[in-house]
Amino acid sequence: MILALAGGVGGARLANGLARVLTPGELTVAVNIGDDFTHLGLPICPDIDTVTYTLAGRNNHELGWGIAGESWAFMDELRALGGPDWFNLGDRDLAKHMLRGEWLRQGQSLSQVTTELARRQGIPQVIVPMSDEPVRTVVLTDEGELPFQDYFVRRRCEPRFLSIRFDGAASANISPGLQSALADPGLEAIVVCPSNPVLSIGPFLSVPSILDALHSAKVPRVAVSPFIGGDAVKGPAAKIMRELGEQPGAACLVRYYCGIIDAVLCDHEDPAAGKVIDGMAFHATDTLMKDEADQQRLATEVLALARTLP
Protein backbone atom coordinates (compact mmCIF):
# COMPACT_ATOMS: atom_id res chain seq x y z
CA MET A 1 0.00 0.00 0.00
CA ILE A 2 1.19 3.47 -0.92
CA LEU A 3 0.25 6.68 0.89
CA ALA A 4 0.45 9.91 -1.09
CA LEU A 5 0.25 13.38 0.47
CA ALA A 6 -1.16 15.84 -2.04
CA GLY A 7 -2.06 19.47 -2.44
CA GLY A 8 -3.45 20.95 -5.65
CA VAL A 9 -2.71 20.39 -9.32
CA GLY A 10 0.81 18.86 -9.13
CA GLY A 11 -0.25 16.63 -6.28
CA ALA A 12 -3.38 15.54 -8.12
CA ARG A 13 -1.35 14.70 -11.23
CA LEU A 14 1.10 12.42 -9.43
CA ALA A 15 -1.73 10.92 -7.39
CA ASN A 16 -3.45 10.12 -10.68
CA GLY A 17 -0.25 8.53 -12.00
CA LEU A 18 -0.06 6.39 -8.85
CA ALA A 19 -3.74 5.49 -9.23
CA ARG A 20 -3.07 4.29 -12.79
CA VAL A 21 -0.04 2.10 -11.92
CA LEU A 22 -1.37 0.63 -8.66
CA THR A 23 -4.47 -1.47 -8.09
CA PRO A 24 -7.23 0.59 -6.42
CA GLY A 25 -6.78 -0.93 -2.95
CA GLU A 26 -3.09 -0.07 -2.99
CA LEU A 27 -3.43 3.74 -2.88
CA THR A 28 -4.54 6.21 -0.24
CA VAL A 29 -4.34 9.89 -1.13
CA ALA A 30 -4.40 12.27 1.85
CA VAL A 31 -5.21 15.81 0.83
CA ASN A 32 -4.44 19.29 2.15
CA ILE A 33 -7.37 21.17 3.71
CA GLY A 34 -5.53 24.42 4.48
CA ASP A 35 -7.03 26.05 1.37
CA ASP A 36 -10.59 25.20 2.44
CA PHE A 37 -12.98 28.01 3.21
CA THR A 38 -16.64 28.87 3.43
CA HIS A 39 -17.98 30.97 0.58
CA LEU A 40 -21.63 32.01 0.24
CA GLY A 41 -22.34 29.41 2.90
CA LEU A 42 -20.72 26.60 0.91
CA PRO A 43 -17.83 24.54 2.28
CA ILE A 44 -15.21 24.76 -0.49
CA CYS A 45 -12.33 22.23 -0.47
CA PRO A 46 -10.22 23.16 -3.50
CA ASP A 47 -7.50 20.52 -3.12
CA ILE A 48 -9.86 17.65 -2.33
CA ASP A 49 -11.88 18.66 -5.38
CA THR A 50 -8.84 18.90 -7.66
CA VAL A 51 -7.67 15.44 -6.58
CA THR A 52 -11.16 13.99 -6.88
CA TYR A 53 -11.90 15.45 -10.31
CA THR A 54 -8.45 14.37 -11.55
CA LEU A 55 -8.85 10.79 -10.33
CA ALA A 56 -12.35 10.74 -11.83
CA GLY A 57 -10.89 11.87 -15.17
CA ARG A 58 -13.12 14.94 -15.01
CA ASN A 59 -10.61 17.72 -14.29
CA ASN A 60 -10.63 20.84 -16.41
CA HIS A 61 -7.24 20.95 -18.16
CA GLU A 62 -7.68 24.49 -19.46
CA LEU A 63 -8.42 26.04 -16.07
CA GLY A 64 -6.30 23.73 -13.92
CA TRP A 65 -9.22 23.43 -11.49
CA GLY A 66 -12.88 22.49 -11.61
CA ILE A 67 -14.76 20.18 -13.95
CA ALA A 68 -14.19 19.70 -17.66
CA GLY A 69 -17.05 21.11 -19.73
CA GLU A 70 -18.13 23.46 -16.95
CA SER A 71 -20.69 26.25 -17.56
CA TRP A 72 -20.95 29.61 -15.82
CA ALA A 73 -24.59 30.76 -15.80
CA PHE A 74 -24.56 30.96 -12.00
CA MET A 75 -21.56 33.31 -11.99
CA ASP A 76 -23.12 35.46 -14.74
CA GLU A 77 -26.23 35.90 -12.65
CA LEU A 78 -24.30 36.42 -9.40
CA ARG A 79 -22.31 39.16 -11.12
CA ALA A 80 -25.49 40.73 -12.53
CA LEU A 81 -26.93 40.80 -8.99
CA GLY A 82 -23.77 42.47 -7.68
CA GLY A 83 -22.76 39.41 -5.64
CA PRO A 84 -19.16 38.48 -4.79
CA ASP A 85 -17.62 37.28 -8.06
CA TRP A 86 -13.95 37.00 -7.14
CA PHE A 87 -14.20 33.25 -6.53
CA ASN A 88 -15.51 31.28 -9.48
CA LEU A 89 -18.08 28.57 -8.89
CA GLY A 90 -19.10 26.55 -11.93
CA ASP A 91 -22.69 25.44 -12.37
CA ARG A 92 -21.77 21.75 -12.09
CA ASP A 93 -19.16 22.25 -9.40
CA LEU A 94 -21.85 23.85 -7.21
CA ALA A 95 -23.70 20.54 -6.93
CA LYS A 96 -20.81 18.99 -5.07
CA HIS A 97 -20.28 21.96 -2.75
CA MET A 98 -23.97 21.94 -1.97
CA LEU A 99 -24.10 18.20 -1.21
CA ARG A 100 -20.97 18.49 0.92
CA GLY A 101 -22.59 21.28 2.93
CA GLU A 102 -25.79 19.29 3.35
CA TRP A 103 -23.97 16.19 4.58
CA LEU A 104 -21.69 18.16 6.94
CA ARG A 105 -24.77 19.85 8.42
CA GLN A 106 -26.26 16.38 8.91
CA GLY A 107 -23.26 15.53 11.07
CA GLN A 108 -21.06 13.58 8.67
CA SER A 109 -17.31 14.15 8.97
CA LEU A 110 -15.30 15.67 6.13
CA SER A 111 -13.74 12.21 5.67
CA GLN A 112 -17.13 10.58 5.26
CA VAL A 113 -18.29 13.27 2.84
CA THR A 114 -15.06 13.05 0.83
CA THR A 115 -15.28 9.25 0.60
CA GLU A 116 -18.91 9.38 -0.48
CA LEU A 117 -18.37 12.07 -3.13
CA ALA A 118 -15.42 10.11 -4.54
CA ARG A 119 -17.45 6.89 -4.57
CA ARG A 120 -20.31 8.59 -6.38
CA GLN A 121 -17.86 9.75 -9.03
CA GLY A 122 -16.69 6.19 -9.53
CA ILE A 123 -13.27 6.56 -7.88
CA PRO A 124 -12.10 3.26 -6.39
CA GLN A 125 -9.04 4.72 -4.63
CA VAL A 126 -9.18 6.06 -1.08
CA ILE A 127 -9.14 9.87 -0.87
CA VAL A 128 -9.10 11.34 2.63
CA PRO A 129 -8.68 14.83 4.02
CA MET A 130 -5.59 15.26 6.20
CA SER A 131 -7.90 16.10 9.13
CA ASP A 132 -11.62 16.22 9.87
CA GLU A 133 -11.15 19.38 11.90
CA PRO A 134 -10.71 22.71 10.12
CA VAL A 135 -7.14 23.88 9.55
CA ARG A 136 -7.16 27.25 7.81
CA THR A 137 -4.13 28.77 6.15
CA VAL A 138 -3.59 32.47 6.84
CA VAL A 139 -0.84 34.28 4.95
CA LEU A 140 0.92 37.20 6.58
CA THR A 141 1.83 39.61 3.79
CA ASP A 142 3.16 43.12 3.42
CA GLU A 143 -0.53 44.11 3.08
CA GLY A 144 -1.44 42.40 6.35
CA GLU A 145 -2.97 39.02 7.16
CA LEU A 146 -4.96 37.39 4.40
CA PRO A 147 -7.09 34.22 4.61
CA PHE A 148 -5.65 31.84 2.05
CA GLN A 149 -8.20 32.28 -0.72
CA ASP A 150 -8.03 36.06 -0.36
CA TYR A 151 -4.27 35.83 -0.85
CA PHE A 152 -4.40 33.17 -3.56
CA VAL A 153 -7.47 34.03 -5.65
CA ARG A 154 -8.66 37.50 -4.79
CA ARG A 155 -5.17 39.03 -4.61
CA ARG A 156 -3.57 36.52 -7.06
CA CYS A 157 -0.58 36.00 -4.70
CA GLU A 158 0.53 39.54 -5.46
CA PRO A 159 1.18 40.74 -1.88
CA ARG A 160 4.62 39.86 -0.61
CA PHE A 161 4.64 36.61 1.39
CA LEU A 162 6.13 37.14 4.85
CA SER A 163 4.97 34.14 6.84
CA ILE A 164 2.17 31.66 7.23
CA ARG A 165 -0.13 30.45 9.99
CA PHE A 166 -2.44 27.45 10.12
CA ASP A 167 -5.42 28.34 12.30
CA GLY A 168 -6.85 25.34 14.10
CA ALA A 169 -3.79 23.15 13.53
CA ALA A 170 -2.87 22.80 17.19
CA SER A 171 -6.24 21.32 18.08
CA ALA A 172 -6.80 19.38 14.85
CA ASN A 173 -6.29 15.63 14.70
CA ILE A 174 -5.01 13.36 11.99
CA SER A 175 -7.97 12.02 10.01
CA PRO A 176 -8.97 8.39 10.61
CA GLY A 177 -8.09 7.45 7.02
CA LEU A 178 -4.64 9.03 7.12
CA GLN A 179 -3.99 7.48 10.52
CA SER A 180 -5.01 4.01 9.43
CA ALA A 181 -2.93 4.27 6.25
CA LEU A 182 0.11 5.20 8.32
CA ALA A 183 -0.57 2.36 10.75
CA ASP A 184 -1.27 -0.19 7.99
CA PRO A 185 1.24 -3.07 8.20
CA GLY A 186 0.99 -3.26 4.42
CA LEU A 187 2.22 0.32 3.97
CA GLU A 188 5.21 0.23 1.62
CA ALA A 189 6.04 3.90 1.07
CA ILE A 190 4.95 7.47 1.63
CA VAL A 191 5.06 9.78 -1.37
CA VAL A 192 5.01 13.52 -0.82
CA CYS A 193 3.62 14.74 -4.14
CA PRO A 194 5.08 17.71 -6.06
CA SER A 195 2.94 20.25 -4.23
CA ASN A 196 3.84 23.62 -2.77
CA PRO A 197 5.89 22.73 0.35
CA VAL A 198 4.70 25.79 2.26
CA LEU A 199 1.07 26.13 1.17
CA SER A 200 0.08 22.55 0.35
CA ILE A 201 2.24 20.28 2.52
CA GLY A 202 2.82 22.82 5.30
CA PRO A 203 -0.73 22.37 6.63
CA PHE A 204 -0.14 18.59 7.10
CA LEU A 205 3.02 19.30 9.10
CA SER A 206 1.24 21.92 11.22
CA VAL A 207 -0.96 19.25 12.81
CA PRO A 208 1.04 17.66 15.64
CA SER A 209 -0.41 14.15 15.27
CA ILE A 210 0.30 14.14 11.51
CA LEU A 211 3.85 15.43 11.98
CA ASP A 212 4.50 12.80 14.66
CA ALA A 213 3.15 9.98 12.52
CA LEU A 214 5.21 11.03 9.50
CA HIS A 215 8.33 11.39 11.66
CA SER A 216 7.98 7.92 13.10
CA ALA A 217 6.86 6.13 9.94
CA LYS A 218 9.06 3.08 9.36
CA VAL A 219 8.69 2.97 5.57
CA PRO A 220 10.58 4.77 2.79
CA ARG A 221 9.38 8.34 2.40
CA VAL A 222 10.06 10.11 -0.88
CA ALA A 223 9.20 13.66 -1.94
CA VAL A 224 8.89 14.72 -5.57
CA SER A 225 10.10 18.29 -6.02
CA PRO A 226 7.59 20.75 -7.49
CA PHE A 227 10.41 22.92 -8.88
CA ILE A 228 11.80 22.73 -12.43
CA GLY A 229 14.58 25.03 -13.60
CA GLY A 230 14.28 27.39 -10.65
CA ASP A 231 10.56 27.80 -11.05
CA ALA A 232 7.35 26.02 -10.09
CA VAL A 233 5.44 24.21 -12.82
CA LYS A 234 2.29 25.90 -11.61
CA GLY A 235 1.29 28.21 -8.79
CA PRO A 236 3.17 30.63 -6.60
CA ALA A 237 5.72 28.28 -4.98
CA ALA A 238 8.77 29.92 -6.64
CA LYS A 239 7.61 33.45 -5.86
CA ILE A 240 6.97 32.51 -2.24
CA MET A 241 10.37 30.81 -1.95
CA ARG A 242 12.11 33.93 -3.25
CA GLU A 243 10.13 36.12 -0.86
CA LEU A 244 11.27 33.82 1.94
CA GLY A 245 14.87 34.34 0.82
CA GLU A 246 15.19 30.84 -0.67
CA GLN A 247 16.35 29.67 -4.06
CA PRO A 248 13.32 27.97 -5.60
CA GLY A 249 14.63 24.45 -6.07
CA ALA A 250 14.60 20.97 -4.67
CA ALA A 251 17.34 21.75 -2.14
CA CYS A 252 14.98 23.83 -0.02
CA LEU A 253 12.89 20.71 0.59
CA VAL A 254 15.61 19.55 2.99
CA ARG A 255 14.48 22.21 5.42
CA TYR A 256 10.73 22.07 4.78
CA TYR A 257 10.54 18.28 4.96
CA CYS A 258 13.20 17.79 7.65
CA GLY A 259 12.76 14.44 9.36
CA ILE A 260 9.76 13.37 7.33
CA ILE A 261 11.38 12.28 4.06
CA ASP A 262 14.29 10.01 3.20
CA ALA A 263 14.96 11.02 -0.39
CA VAL A 264 13.89 13.52 -3.05
CA LEU A 265 13.10 12.91 -6.70
CA CYS A 266 13.83 16.14 -8.55
CA ASP A 267 14.14 17.32 -12.11
CA HIS A 268 17.27 16.73 -14.20
CA GLU A 269 17.59 20.50 -14.49
CA ASP A 270 17.55 21.10 -10.74
CA PRO A 271 20.88 22.30 -9.25
CA ALA A 272 20.52 19.59 -6.57
CA ALA A 273 20.08 16.78 -9.11
CA GLY A 274 22.36 13.85 -8.34
CA LYS A 275 23.73 15.47 -5.18
CA VAL A 276 23.51 14.65 -1.50
CA ILE A 277 22.74 17.73 0.60
CA ASP A 278 22.69 17.58 4.42
CA GLY A 279 22.52 13.80 4.11
CA MET A 280 19.55 13.89 1.69
CA ALA A 281 19.98 12.22 -1.72
CA PHE A 282 18.47 14.05 -4.71
CA HIS A 283 17.64 11.57 -7.46
CA ALA A 284 16.99 13.07 -10.88
CA THR A 285 14.43 12.38 -13.56
CA ASP A 286 12.08 14.29 -15.87
CA THR A 287 9.45 15.54 -13.40
CA LEU A 288 7.24 17.53 -15.81
CA MET A 289 3.83 15.87 -16.19
CA LYS A 290 2.23 17.06 -19.41
CA ASP A 291 -0.14 14.14 -19.80
CA GLU A 292 -1.27 10.95 -18.13
CA ALA A 293 1.65 8.99 -19.65
CA ASP A 294 4.03 11.37 -17.84
CA GLN A 295 2.03 10.94 -14.64
CA GLN A 296 2.32 7.15 -14.86
CA ARG A 297 6.05 7.27 -15.71
CA LEU A 298 6.80 9.59 -12.77
CA ALA A 299 4.64 7.44 -10.46
CA THR A 300 6.55 4.33 -11.55
CA GLU A 301 9.88 6.08 -10.97
CA VAL A 302 8.99 7.37 -7.52
CA LEU A 303 7.83 3.89 -6.50
CA ALA A 304 11.04 2.39 -7.89
CA LEU A 305 13.10 4.94 -5.95
CA ALA A 306 11.19 4.13 -2.75
CA ARG A 307 11.95 0.42 -3.22
CA THR A 308 15.71 1.14 -3.29
CA LEU A 309 15.52 2.81 0.12
CA PRO A 310 16.06 0.86 3.33
Next chain:
Amino acid sequence: MILALAGGVGGARLANGLARVLTPGELTVAVNIGDDFTHLGLPICPDIDTVTYTLAGRNNHELGWGIAGESWAFMDELRALGGPDWFNLGDRDLAKHMLRGEWLRQGQSLSQVTTELARRQGIPQVIVPMSDEPVRTVVLTDEGELPFQDYFVRRRCEPRFLSIRFDGAASANISPGLQSALADPGLEAIVVCPSNPVLSIGPFLSVPSILDALHSAKVPRVAVSPFIGGDAVKGPAAKIMRELGEQPGAACLVRYYCGIIDAVLCDHEDPAAGKVIDGMAFHATDTLMKDEADQQRLATEVLALARTLP
Protein backbone atom coordinates in the same frame (compact mmCIF):
# COMPACT_ATOMS: atom_id res chain seq x y z
CA MET B 1 -51.28 53.90 -3.17
CA ILE B 2 -52.45 50.34 -3.83
CA LEU B 3 -51.56 47.31 -1.73
CA ALA B 4 -51.69 43.92 -3.45
CA LEU B 5 -51.53 40.60 -1.60
CA ALA B 6 -50.04 37.95 -3.83
CA GLY B 7 -49.12 34.30 -3.90
CA GLY B 8 -47.59 32.58 -6.89
CA VAL B 9 -48.21 32.82 -10.64
CA GLY B 10 -51.72 34.34 -10.69
CA GLY B 11 -50.77 36.81 -8.02
CA ALA B 12 -47.59 37.76 -9.83
CA ARG B 13 -49.51 38.32 -13.08
CA LEU B 14 -52.03 40.72 -11.56
CA ALA B 15 -49.27 42.41 -9.55
CA ASN B 16 -47.43 42.93 -12.83
CA GLY B 17 -50.58 44.41 -14.39
CA LEU B 18 -50.90 46.79 -11.45
CA ALA B 19 -47.21 47.68 -11.76
CA ARG B 20 -47.75 48.56 -15.42
CA VAL B 21 -50.82 50.79 -14.86
CA LEU B 22 -49.61 52.54 -11.69
CA THR B 23 -46.54 54.70 -11.19
CA PRO B 24 -43.83 52.82 -9.24
CA GLY B 25 -44.39 54.61 -5.94
CA GLU B 26 -48.09 53.74 -6.04
CA LEU B 27 -47.76 49.97 -5.60
CA THR B 28 -46.73 47.72 -2.71
CA VAL B 29 -46.90 43.97 -3.30
CA ALA B 30 -46.94 41.86 -0.13
CA VAL B 31 -46.10 38.24 -0.82
CA ASN B 32 -46.90 34.88 0.74
CA ILE B 33 -44.03 33.15 2.55
CA GLY B 34 -45.88 29.98 3.55
CA ASP B 35 -44.28 28.11 0.64
CA ASP B 36 -40.77 29.06 1.75
CA PHE B 37 -38.41 26.33 2.85
CA THR B 38 -34.76 25.51 3.25
CA HIS B 39 -33.32 23.17 0.64
CA LEU B 40 -29.67 22.12 0.50
CA GLY B 41 -29.03 24.93 2.96
CA LEU B 42 -30.59 27.56 0.70
CA PRO B 43 -33.53 29.72 1.78
CA ILE B 44 -36.05 29.27 -1.04
CA CYS B 45 -38.92 31.78 -1.33
CA PRO B 46 -40.93 30.58 -4.34
CA ASP B 47 -43.66 33.23 -4.29
CA ILE B 48 -41.34 36.18 -3.66
CA ASP B 49 -39.21 34.93 -6.54
CA THR B 50 -42.16 34.49 -8.89
CA VAL B 51 -43.38 38.02 -8.15
CA THR B 52 -39.87 39.45 -8.45
CA TYR B 53 -39.01 37.72 -11.72
CA THR B 54 -42.40 38.67 -13.15
CA LEU B 55 -42.07 42.34 -12.22
CA ALA B 56 -38.51 42.28 -13.60
CA GLY B 57 -39.87 40.88 -16.88
CA ARG B 58 -37.63 37.85 -16.40
CA ASN B 59 -40.16 35.13 -15.54
CA ASN B 60 -40.07 31.83 -17.38
CA HIS B 61 -43.39 31.58 -19.24
CA GLU B 62 -42.91 27.93 -20.22
CA LEU B 63 -42.28 26.68 -16.70
CA GLY B 64 -44.48 29.13 -14.82
CA TRP B 65 -41.65 29.66 -12.31
CA GLY B 66 -37.99 30.59 -12.40
CA ILE B 67 -36.02 32.72 -14.83
CA ALA B 68 -36.47 32.90 -18.60
CA GLY B 69 -33.53 31.33 -20.46
CA GLU B 70 -32.56 29.24 -17.44
CA SER B 71 -29.99 26.39 -17.73
CA TRP B 72 -29.80 23.20 -15.72
CA ALA B 73 -26.16 22.05 -15.47
CA PHE B 74 -26.34 22.16 -11.66
CA MET B 75 -29.32 19.82 -11.58
CA ASP B 76 -27.69 17.45 -14.08
CA GLU B 77 -24.63 17.19 -11.85
CA LEU B 78 -26.68 16.94 -8.65
CA ARG B 79 -28.62 14.07 -10.20
CA ALA B 80 -25.40 12.38 -11.36
CA LEU B 81 -24.09 12.62 -7.78
CA GLY B 82 -27.28 11.06 -6.45
CA GLY B 83 -28.36 14.26 -4.71
CA PRO B 84 -31.98 15.26 -4.06
CA ASP B 85 -33.39 16.17 -7.47
CA TRP B 86 -37.10 16.52 -6.71
CA PHE B 87 -36.88 20.31 -6.39
CA ASN B 88 -35.45 22.04 -9.46
CA LEU B 89 -32.91 24.80 -8.99
CA GLY B 90 -31.79 26.57 -12.16
CA ASP B 91 -28.18 27.65 -12.56
CA ARG B 92 -29.10 31.35 -12.61
CA ASP B 93 -31.81 31.05 -9.97
CA LEU B 94 -29.20 29.65 -7.58
CA ALA B 95 -27.35 32.97 -7.51
CA LYS B 96 -30.31 34.67 -5.88
CA HIS B 97 -30.92 31.89 -3.33
CA MET B 98 -27.24 31.99 -2.44
CA LEU B 99 -27.15 35.77 -1.99
CA ARG B 100 -30.34 35.65 0.04
CA GLY B 101 -28.80 33.04 2.32
CA GLU B 102 -25.61 35.06 2.69
CA TRP B 103 -27.48 38.24 3.60
CA LEU B 104 -29.83 36.47 6.03
CA ARG B 105 -26.80 34.91 7.76
CA GLN B 106 -25.33 38.41 8.01
CA GLY B 107 -28.41 39.43 9.98
CA GLN B 108 -30.53 41.16 7.36
CA SER B 109 -34.27 40.61 7.56
CA LEU B 110 -36.19 38.86 4.80
CA SER B 111 -37.74 42.28 4.01
CA GLN B 112 -34.33 43.88 3.58
CA VAL B 113 -33.09 41.00 1.43
CA THR B 114 -36.24 41.05 -0.70
CA THR B 115 -36.02 44.81 -1.24
CA GLU B 116 -32.35 44.60 -2.18
CA LEU B 117 -32.80 41.70 -4.61
CA ALA B 118 -35.70 43.53 -6.28
CA ARG B 119 -33.67 46.74 -6.50
CA ARG B 120 -30.74 44.90 -8.07
CA GLN B 121 -33.10 43.51 -10.70
CA GLY B 122 -34.26 47.01 -11.54
CA ILE B 123 -37.73 46.77 -10.00
CA PRO B 124 -38.96 50.18 -8.82
CA GLN B 125 -42.07 48.87 -7.07
CA VAL B 126 -42.06 47.83 -3.41
CA ILE B 127 -42.11 44.05 -2.89
CA VAL B 128 -42.28 42.87 0.72
CA PRO B 129 -42.75 39.51 2.39
CA MET B 130 -45.90 39.24 4.49
CA SER B 131 -43.69 38.66 7.55
CA ASP B 132 -39.99 38.60 8.43
CA GLU B 133 -40.53 35.63 10.70
CA PRO B 134 -40.93 32.16 9.20
CA VAL B 135 -44.46 30.93 8.60
CA ARG B 136 -44.37 27.43 7.16
CA THR B 137 -47.34 25.76 5.53
CA VAL B 138 -47.88 22.13 6.50
CA VAL B 139 -50.56 20.16 4.67
CA LEU B 140 -52.37 17.37 6.47
CA THR B 141 -53.18 14.74 3.85
CA ASP B 142 -54.47 11.19 3.73
CA GLU B 143 -50.78 10.20 3.63
CA GLY B 144 -49.97 12.19 6.77
CA GLU B 145 -48.50 15.63 7.35
CA LEU B 146 -46.41 17.03 4.52
CA PRO B 147 -44.33 20.21 4.55
CA PHE B 148 -45.67 22.38 1.75
CA GLN B 149 -43.02 21.71 -0.90
CA ASP B 150 -43.21 17.98 -0.23
CA TYR B 151 -46.95 18.15 -0.87
CA PHE B 152 -46.72 20.57 -3.79
CA VAL B 153 -43.59 19.56 -5.68
CA ARG B 154 -42.42 16.18 -4.49
CA ARG B 155 -45.90 14.65 -4.33
CA ARG B 156 -47.43 16.93 -7.02
CA CYS B 157 -50.49 17.62 -4.82
CA GLU B 158 -51.58 14.02 -5.31
CA PRO B 159 -52.35 13.13 -1.67
CA ARG B 160 -55.83 14.10 -0.59
CA PHE B 161 -55.92 17.49 1.13
CA LEU B 162 -57.52 17.27 4.58
CA SER B 163 -56.43 20.43 6.35
CA ILE B 164 -53.66 22.95 6.62
CA ARG B 165 -51.48 24.38 9.35
CA PHE B 166 -49.17 27.41 9.32
CA ASP B 167 -46.26 26.71 11.66
CA GLY B 168 -44.90 29.87 13.25
CA ALA B 169 -47.93 31.97 12.38
CA ALA B 170 -48.98 32.63 15.99
CA SER B 171 -45.64 34.20 16.85
CA ALA B 172 -44.98 35.87 13.50
CA ASN B 173 -45.50 39.58 13.00
CA ILE B 174 -46.69 41.60 10.08
CA SER B 175 -43.66 42.79 8.09
CA PRO B 176 -42.70 46.47 8.43
CA GLY B 177 -43.44 47.09 4.75
CA LEU B 178 -46.89 45.52 4.84
CA GLN B 179 -47.66 47.32 8.08
CA SER B 180 -46.61 50.71 6.74
CA ALA B 181 -48.56 50.17 3.52
CA LEU B 182 -51.69 49.40 5.55
CA ALA B 183 -51.09 52.43 7.77
CA ASP B 184 -50.31 54.74 4.82
CA PRO B 185 -52.83 57.63 4.71
CA GLY B 186 -52.44 57.50 0.92
CA LEU B 187 -53.67 53.88 0.73
CA GLU B 188 -56.57 53.76 -1.73
CA ALA B 189 -57.37 50.06 -1.99
CA ILE B 190 -56.28 46.54 -1.10
CA VAL B 191 -56.29 44.01 -3.91
CA VAL B 192 -56.25 40.31 -3.04
CA CYS B 193 -54.73 38.83 -6.19
CA PRO B 194 -56.11 35.71 -7.91
CA SER B 195 -54.05 33.35 -5.79
CA ASN B 196 -54.99 30.12 -4.08
CA PRO B 197 -57.14 31.24 -1.11
CA VAL B 198 -56.03 28.36 1.10
CA LEU B 199 -52.36 27.95 0.17
CA SER B 200 -51.35 31.46 -0.93
CA ILE B 201 -53.58 33.89 0.96
CA GLY B 202 -54.25 31.57 3.94
CA PRO B 203 -50.75 32.17 5.35
CA PHE B 204 -51.38 35.95 5.48
CA LEU B 205 -54.59 35.41 7.41
CA SER B 206 -52.89 32.99 9.81
CA VAL B 207 -50.75 35.81 11.25
CA PRO B 208 -52.87 37.61 13.87
CA SER B 209 -51.41 41.07 13.25
CA ILE B 210 -51.99 40.77 9.47
CA LEU B 211 -55.54 39.51 9.91
CA ASP B 212 -56.29 42.34 12.35
CA ALA B 213 -54.87 44.97 10.03
CA LEU B 214 -56.84 43.65 7.03
CA HIS B 215 -60.01 43.45 9.12
CA SER B 216 -59.71 47.03 10.26
CA ALA B 217 -58.49 48.55 6.99
CA LYS B 218 -60.68 51.53 6.08
CA VAL B 219 -60.18 51.33 2.31
CA PRO B 220 -61.96 49.30 -0.38
CA ARG B 221 -60.73 45.69 -0.41
CA VAL B 222 -61.29 43.66 -3.56
CA ALA B 223 -60.39 40.05 -4.29
CA VAL B 224 -59.94 38.70 -7.79
CA SER B 225 -61.12 35.10 -7.98
CA PRO B 226 -58.55 32.53 -9.14
CA PHE B 227 -61.30 30.25 -10.46
CA ILE B 228 -62.57 30.14 -14.04
CA GLY B 229 -65.28 27.73 -15.14
CA GLY B 230 -65.09 25.61 -11.98
CA ASP B 231 -61.36 25.19 -12.22
CA ALA B 232 -58.21 27.08 -11.30
CA VAL B 233 -56.21 28.66 -14.11
CA LYS B 234 -53.11 27.10 -12.64
CA GLY B 235 -52.21 25.03 -9.62
CA PRO B 236 -54.17 22.80 -7.29
CA ALA B 237 -56.79 25.26 -5.98
CA ALA B 238 -59.76 23.48 -7.61
CA LYS B 239 -58.63 20.02 -6.49
CA ILE B 240 -58.12 21.27 -2.93
CA MET B 241 -61.53 22.97 -2.90
CA ARG B 242 -63.20 19.75 -4.02
CA GLU B 243 -61.30 17.78 -1.37
CA LEU B 244 -62.54 20.29 1.20
CA GLY B 245 -66.11 19.63 -0.01
CA GLU B 246 -66.38 23.00 -1.77
CA GLN B 247 -67.42 23.88 -5.31
CA PRO B 248 -64.33 25.46 -6.87
CA GLY B 249 -65.63 28.90 -7.68
CA ALA B 250 -65.68 32.51 -6.58
CA ALA B 251 -68.49 31.93 -4.09
CA CYS B 252 -66.21 30.05 -1.72
CA LEU B 253 -64.15 33.22 -1.30
CA VAL B 254 -66.96 34.56 0.91
CA ARG B 255 -65.90 32.12 3.61
CA TYR B 256 -62.14 32.23 3.07
CA TYR B 257 -61.95 36.03 2.94
CA CYS B 258 -64.71 36.70 5.48
CA GLY B 259 -64.34 40.18 6.89
CA ILE B 260 -61.27 41.10 4.91
CA ILE B 261 -62.79 41.91 1.50
CA ASP B 262 -65.66 44.08 0.35
CA ALA B 263 -66.18 42.75 -3.19
CA VAL B 264 -65.03 40.06 -5.58
CA LEU B 265 -64.10 40.37 -9.23
CA CYS B 266 -64.78 37.00 -10.82
CA ASP B 267 -64.93 35.52 -14.28
CA HIS B 268 -67.99 35.92 -16.52
CA GLU B 269 -68.28 32.14 -16.49
CA ASP B 270 -68.38 31.85 -12.72
CA PRO B 271 -71.76 30.76 -11.26
CA ALA B 272 -71.49 33.68 -8.81
CA ALA B 273 -70.97 36.27 -11.56
CA GLY B 274 -73.30 39.24 -11.10
CA LYS B 275 -74.76 37.87 -7.86
CA VAL B 276 -74.69 38.99 -4.26
CA ILE B 277 -73.97 36.10 -1.88
CA ASP B 278 -74.06 36.56 1.88
CA GLY B 279 -73.89 40.30 1.27
CA MET B 280 -70.84 40.05 -1.00
CA ALA B 281 -71.14 41.40 -4.56
CA PHE B 282 -69.52 39.37 -7.34
CA HIS B 283 -68.61 41.61 -10.25
CA ALA B 284 -67.82 39.83 -13.51
CA THR B 285 -65.17 40.32 -16.14
CA ASP B 286 -62.75 38.24 -18.19
CA THR B 287 -60.19 37.22 -15.53
CA LEU B 288 -57.90 35.05 -17.68
CA MET B 289 -54.49 36.70 -18.09
CA LYS B 290 -52.78 35.25 -21.12
CA ASP B 291 -50.39 38.14 -21.68
CA GLU B 292 -49.34 41.49 -20.28
CA ALA B 293 -52.19 43.28 -22.04
CA ASP B 294 -54.64 41.05 -20.12
CA GLN B 295 -52.77 41.76 -16.90
CA GLN B 296 -53.08 45.51 -17.45
CA ARG B 297 -56.73 45.30 -18.42
CA LEU B 298 -57.60 43.24 -15.32
CA ALA B 299 -55.55 45.59 -13.14
CA THR B 300 -57.42 48.57 -14.55
CA GLU B 301 -60.75 46.84 -13.94
CA VAL B 302 -60.00 45.86 -10.36
CA LEU B 303 -58.89 49.42 -9.61
CA ALA B 304 -62.04 50.76 -11.23
CA LEU B 305 -64.16 48.38 -9.14
CA ALA B 306 -62.35 49.46 -5.95
CA ARG B 307 -63.10 53.11 -6.78
CA THR B 308 -66.86 52.35 -6.92
CA LEU B 309 -66.80 50.98 -3.37
CA PRO B 310 -67.44 53.17 -0.36
